[in-house]
Structure formats: C-alpha cells, structure tokens
Amino acid sequence: MRNRDKTVKKSKWDEVRLKNWTSLAFRVGIAISLTLIVVGFIILIYISGFTNIQPLVRLEQIPAAIVISLGILFLLLTPIVQVLLSVIFFSKNRDKLFIGISIAVLSLSAVSLILALL
Amino acid sequence: MSNYTLNDINLWALGGTGIFAGLLGSMLGVGGGIIIVPVLTLALHLPIQIAIGSSLVAIVANACTAAGLYTKAGMTNVKLGLLLETATIPGAIIGGFVAVLIPASILSALFGAVLIYVGYTMVVRNYFETQDAETELPVLSNKPVSDLSAALSDSYHDETQNRVVNYKVKRTPIGLVAGFFAGVLSSLLGIGGGIIKVPVMHLVMEVPMKAAIATSTLMIALTAAAGALIYQYHGNLQPFVIAPLVIGIVLGSRAGVELTKKTHGVWLRRIFGIFLFLVAVLMFLKTANII
Numbered sequence: 500m501r502n503r504d505k506t507v508k509k510s511k512w513d514e515v516r517l518k519n520w521t522s523l524a525f526r527v528g529i530a531i532s533l534t535l536i537v538v539g540f541i542i543l544i545y546i547s548g549f550t551n552i553q554p555l556v557r558l559e560q561i562p563a564a565i566v567i568s569l570g571i572l573f574l575l576l577t578p579i580v581q582v583l584l585s586v587i588f589f590s591k592n593r594d595k596l597f598i599g600i601s602i603a604v605l606s607l608s609a610v611s612l613i614l615a616l617l
Numbered sequence: 618m619s620n621y622t623l624n625d626i627n628l629w630a631l632g633g634t635g636i637f638a639g640l641l642g643s644m645l646g647v648g649g650g651i652i653i654v655p656v657l658t659l660a661l662h663l664p665i666q667i668a669i670g671s672s673l674v675a676i677v678a679n680a681c682t683a684a685g686l687y688t689k690a691g692m693t694n695v696k697l698g699l700l701l702e703t704a705t706i707p708g709a710i711i712g713g714f715v716a717v718l719i720p721a722s723i724l725s726a727l728f729g730a731v732l733i734y735v736g737y738t739m740v741v742r743n744y745f746e747t748q749d750a751e752t753e754l755p756v757l758s759n760k761p762v763s764d765l766s767a768a769l770s771d772s773y774h775d776e777t778q779n780r781v782v783n784y785k786v787k788r789t790p791i792g793l794v795a796g797f798f799a800g801v802l803s804s805l806l807g808i809g810g811g812i813i814k815v816p817v818m819h820l821v822m823e824v825p826m827k828a829a830i831a832t833s834t835l836m837i838a839l840t841a842a843a844g845a846l847i848y849q850y851h852g853n854l855q856p857f858v859i860a861p862l863v864i865g866i867v868l869g870s871r872a873g874v875e876l877t878k879k880t881h882g883v884w885l886r887r888i889f890g891i892f893l894f895l896v897a898v899l900m901f902l903k904t905a906n907i908i
Contacts, residue, residue, distance in 0.1 A: 518688050540628075540860040543860065571856060574674065574681070582702075596765075608706060611709075
C-alpha cells in the first residue's frame with residue numbers, strides 16, 4: 500500500500516515537472532522573441548520615422564527586418580521547443596505511448612518548419 | 618509567391634489593432650484573429666493572405682504568453698494537448714496550402730460565416746464563460762473510460778473554489794476529428810480555432826471548462842505556429858506588418874486581464890457579438906466587391 504502511494508505521488512510529481520518545463524519554455528521563448536521584435540521595431544522607427552511605410556522591406560530597412568524576422572522565428576519555434584521538451588520528458592519516464600505522440604507532433608511541426616525555410 | 622500590390626501602412630494603426638485585439642480577446646475569451654483579420658483587410662486594405670499570416674503570428678505571441686501562465690498554474694492538460702495536435706497540425710498545414718489556392722473573395726465569405734457563428738455563441742450560447750468546473754459537466758453516457766482516457770486524466774487546483782478538480786477525458790476520437798477541422802479553419806482564416814476546440818473538449822470530452830480553455834491555448838500556440846510557417850513558405854509574412862501587431866497584442870492582452878476584473882462580462886460579450894454580426898456583413902459586402 501505504501502509502495503502504491505509512493506508510485507502515485509512520484510507520477511504526480513512528474514506531471515508537475517512536465518507542466519513546469521512547458522511553462523518555462525513558453526515564458527523564455529516569448530521573452531527572447533518579444534525582445535528581438537521590440538528592438539527591431541525601434542530600429543525601424545529610427546530609420547523610417549513615424550510616417551507610413553511600405554510593408555515590403557527597402558534596402559536601408561534590412562537591419563530592422565533581420566532583427567524582427569529573428570524574433571518572429573524564435574516566436575514560431577517556441578511551441579516546437581515545448582514539444583521537444585515533452586519528448587525528452589516522456590523518454591525519461593519511459594512512457595512509450597506519449598513518446599510516440601510527442602515525436603509525431605514534433606515531426607509534423609518540423610514539416611512546416613522545413614517548408615518555411617525552403 | 619502571392620501576387621498583390623501593397624499600399625503604405627501606418628505602423629501606429631497596426632499597433633493599435635494589436636492592442637484592440639489583445640484587449641478584447643482576453644476580455645472576451647476569444648483569439649485576436651477575429652478582430653485582426655477584418656481590421657487589416659477592411660480598414661487598412663491589406664491583402665487577406667497577408668492579414669491571415671500576420672494574424673497567425675500575433676495569435677502565437679498571445680497564446681504563448683497565456684499558455685505559460687496557464688501551465689504554471691497547473692491548468693493545462695499537456696498530454697491531451699499533444700494528442701489532439703497530432704490531428705490539428707496536419708489540418709493547419711492543409712489549411713495553409715488551401716488558403717493560397719482559393720480566391721480572396723471566398724476567404725472573406727468564409728470569414729464572415731465564422732464571425733456569425735462566434736457572434737451567435739456570444740449573444741445566445743455562451744460556451745466560453747468560465748463556470749464551476751465539475752457541477753456543470755454534461756453527462757452523455759456512463760460508459761467506462763478507456764486506457765487512453767485514463768492516461769489523459771489530470772487535475773488542477775481551482776482557486777475560486779479552493780479545491781482540487783480531478784477529471785477523466787472521454788471520447789478522444791471525436792476530439793481528434795474536431796481538432797483536424799479546427800486546424801484547417803485556423804490556417805485558412807487566421808484564427809486560433811478555440812471556437813471549435815473549447816466547446817468540443819468541454820461538452821463532448823467532458824474536460825472542465827478552465828482546463829479546456831488552458832489546453833486549447835497550448836494547442837493554439839502550436840497550430841498557429843504551424844500555419845504561420847506555411848504562410849512564410851508562400852511569402853505572406855511581412856516583418857513590418859507583424860512587429861507592431863505582436864507588440865500591441867501582448868500589451869493589450871495584459872491590460873485586458875486587468876480590465877476584465879472591473880467589467881460586466883455578459884453584456885460586453887453580447888455587445889461584441891452584435892458587433893461581429895455587423896463585421897460579418899462588411900466581409901460579405903467585400904466578397905461581393907460592393908466595398
């Protein structure tokens with residue numbers, strides 16, 4: 500009985516750890532990406548002023564576009580990193596069902612990422 | 618690559634759109650997409666594919682911020698979110714490809730139809746209102762749960778009731794089918810897809826409302842990211858359109874959380890529901906080239 504209780508508690512603690520990892524991945528990802536996007540936006544305003552601008556990037560605006568694009572890339576990678584952490588978590592727990600599920604989600608996300616980079 | 622011309626845009630109008638979308642989105646429990654796409658197309662005259670791609674990125678920012686908070690509070694069912702994403706992401710990829718193949722007028726009409734549905738849920742059937750987690754759950758059958766359902770069982774601490782809510786997840790196949798269509802709709806129209814996921818998780822899969830909203834938010838981050846990457850493949854992500862939108866939506870949603878505590882949610886939702894009907898009419902007029 501004591502062993503069973505111990506198992507339940509351990510499993511519950513593991514679930515909490517999965518949620519902590521997930522939360523951390525989102526918060527770090529959003530912090531990095533937002534910082535880059537804000538910095539890029541400040542560079543854009545410095546270069547182009549407060550006036551209306553063309554959405555398509557001009558030569559002198561390239562530095563701003565690069566920094567903002569990096570921020571967007573980090574932002575879109577954030578949920579994918581969360582899935583990667585889930586794969587690691589389930590592998591450590593030897594949870595075969597969810598290793599398979601999280602690898603399937605990671606593979607599907609990778610397909611869209613590869614298409615975007617083509 | 619899409620074929621369109623782009624007019625000059627006002628950065629502050631885009632930032633204002635993001636703030637408005639974040640503010641109303643968090644106050645009303647909807648993604649910012651149903652606000653961003655109509656404003657960008659009807660008011661700022663951006664092509665609908667650019668509007669949808671930009672909306673998806675803004676939604677990822679909003680969803681990641683909220684998902685971090687929900688998951689930290691222990692409300693997100695990560696396992697359920699991952700399982701449903703096996704169907705939702707393929708839907709998002711397919712939706713992203715279909716969106717560039719069908720005419721913009723049809724996309725506008727589809728968007729109008731979705732606005733009418735969301736407006737209806739706000740005015741008449743308020744699925745998204747967070748209520749008591751266990752007492753309101755519908756009882757559709759008394760069948761024993763499967764092994765998978767047991768593996769998806771979860772719990773969270775409900776602060777308003779000061780107790781731990783335990784629940785099991787039922788009817789996962791229906792959730793997977795609904796997830797696929799939510800993914801298609803998300804990428805096709807630049808919305809989060811929570812309008813499908815939350816009611817299905819809550820009413821069909823018997824997930825408590827707070828856990829359904831939290832899990833849907835986690836899923837929206839992944840689905841919208843997959844969809845946005847497909848829009849990037851088609852050259853429809855413009856950094857200068859996206860930057861002010863993303864900054865605005867994050868600021869707006871934080872302000873919205875504070876404002877929600879001071880406003881009367883039901884009437885706000887009803888007024889916004891009627892507003893959505895009016896926007897739907899404008900989208901249909903745009904479809905018919907009248908405006």
